[in-house]
Amino acid sequence: MSTTLITNIGVLVTNDPGVPGCGPGPLAPVPDAAVVIDGDRFVWAGPARDAPAADAVHDAGGRAALPGFVDSHSHLVFAGDRTAEFDARMSGQPYRAGGIRTTVAATRAASDTQLEAGLTRYLAEALRQGTTTVETKSGYGLTVHDEARALEIAARHTDEVTYLGAHIVAPEYADDPAGYVDLVTGPMLDACAPHARWVDVFCERGAFDGDQARAVLTAGMERGLTPRVHANQLGHGPGVRLAVELGAASADHCTHLTDADIDALASGSTVATLLPGAEFSTRAPWPDARRLLDAGVVLALSTDCNPGSSFTSSVPFCIALAVRDMGMTPDEAVWSATAGGAAALRRTDIGRVTPGARADLVLLDAPSTVHLAYRPGVPLVTDVWRGGRKEV
Numbered sequence: 227m228s229t230t231l232i233t234n235i236g237v238l239v240t241n242d243p244g245v246p247g248c249g250p251g252p253l254a255p256v257p258d259a260a261v262v263i264d265g266d267r268f269v270w271a272g273p274a275r276d277a278p279a280a281d282a283v284h285d286a287g288g289r290a291a292l293p294g295f296v297d298s299h300s301h302l303v304f305a306g307d308r309t310a311e312f313d314a315r316m317s318g319q320p321y322r323a324g325g326i327r328t329t330v331a332a333t334r335a336a337s338d339t340q341l342e343a344g345l346t347r348y349l350a351e352a353l354r355q356g357t358t359t360v361e362t363k364s365g366y367g368l369t370v371h372d373e374a375r376a377l378e379i380a381a382r383h384t385d386e387v388t389y390l391g392a393h394i395v396a397p398e399y400a401d402d403p404a405g406y407v408d409l410v411t412g413p414m415l416d417a418c419a420p421h422a423r424w425v426d427v428f429c430e431r432g433a434f435d436g437d438q439a440r441a442v443l444t445a446g447m448e449r450g451l452t453p454r455v456h457a458n459q460l461g462h463g464p465g466v467r468l469a470v471e472l473g474a475a476s477a478d479h480c481t482h483l484t485d486a487d488i489d490a491l492a493s494g495s496t497v498a499t500l501l502p503g504a505e506f507s508t509r510a511p512w513p514d515a516r517r518l519l520d521a522g523v524v525l526a527l528s529t530d531c532n533p534g535s536s537f538t539s540s541v542p543f544c545i546a547l548a549v550r551d552m553g554m555t556p557d558e559a560v561w562s563a564t565a566g567g568a569a570a571l572r573r574t575d576i577g578r579v580t581p582g583a584r585a586d587l588v589l590l591d592a593p594s595t596v597h598l599a600y601r602p603g604v605p606l607v608t609d610v611w612r613g614g615r616k617e618v
Contacts, residue, residue: 229264229280229281230280230283231280231283232260232263232611233260233286234274235259235290236258236290237290238255238257238259238261239293239579240253240254240579241254241561241564241580242580244580252558253560258273259291261587262278263611265614266584266585267581267614268580268583288593289592291587291589292579293358293578293579294356294586294610294611295355295542296563296564296573297357297529298567298568298570298571299526300348300529301532302360302380303333303376304333304341306329307533308328308534311325316509326366326393326394327397329533330368330394330397333372333376334369338375341376342379345362354607354610355607358613359384360384361528362386363388364376364390365390366393368397369396370417373389374421386423386571387422388423388424388426389421389426390425391409392407392439394428395434407438411441411446415445415446419446423452424453424475425445425447427453427455428456429456429468430457430458430460430463433456436464436465436468439464440468443455443472444472452475453472453473453474453475454477455478458481459482459504460481460482466480466483466498467486473494473496476496477491478530479500480498480513483518491521498518498524499525499527499570500515500525500526500562501529503531503536505551506536507537512552515552516553519554519558525558525566526569542598542607545599546598546599546602557595559599564578584613587611590606
């Protein structure tokens, strides 16, 4: 197995204050840095002058480097298009969760080949923009067969797969939501649990209330799945506190929060995952990241890539939105899109550049990561290593 030295890095974001030569702040940056990769792992990081020899050398040309982005919330197994819905929203119509039904119909009608082609397209799109770890969910099938096949397809391409049979009540159960919850917690869970790591629920008006969400999450936990929750996106509700109570890895969206919600997040281990692409695409109020950060809540920043409410695979775009409209500093946003995403997936092997971590590294055509917010919309990513392999 050969080693690779990546040297002449202008500034290296490590997210690890234990790396030699790093400066203060959440990103623990190392100026004039280098890293060494052996197989799929980092084995050394620090000042370039101290770097050990390696079998191969890559000159970073003074570019900034950071860990690969960790997108801990996406919905990539789907078919169809909701351009008309977006157009109507931009013309003044409000966002409602019921639009999901349009994608459900298209996804059910699509073949496995079509669904997998879409998934791989969006994963490749994300990789070109520096994303090296992606969580993705089911939730657009809402039958036993369609939810299970979505997860089987997803599991061929990522280890971070989430069962979201409780996205909305399936159309066939519109008059029997209790019957649908029984399906989601029974036969559908039986078919889906072997293919998933996580269980999720859309705890929101127009979807599932607190009692229904609790039933879904506890059933998943009994089958060995770890909970995460779509919480408090469209209004105040029980989702965030339910997530904290059940020890969920993350409460996602967190747009409408009370002081009690924030206190709960600050006191537990649940990460608050913010998804500014959804607010951008629905013209909804922005989450108050500053309020959460000042309370000591751990934040992740992700795309929520889906065809209805946030059709972007770009973590850099979400970083720019978070800095411009949610009260985050550039460093806080970059940390949340890397180490924060890793925390939301309960991973310690990604989201940082340190010996033993998976060798996921992104080079930018910029002298610092501040440019991710400073130059929004510009394709700054020039090189991407994933698991020690140069992919971009």
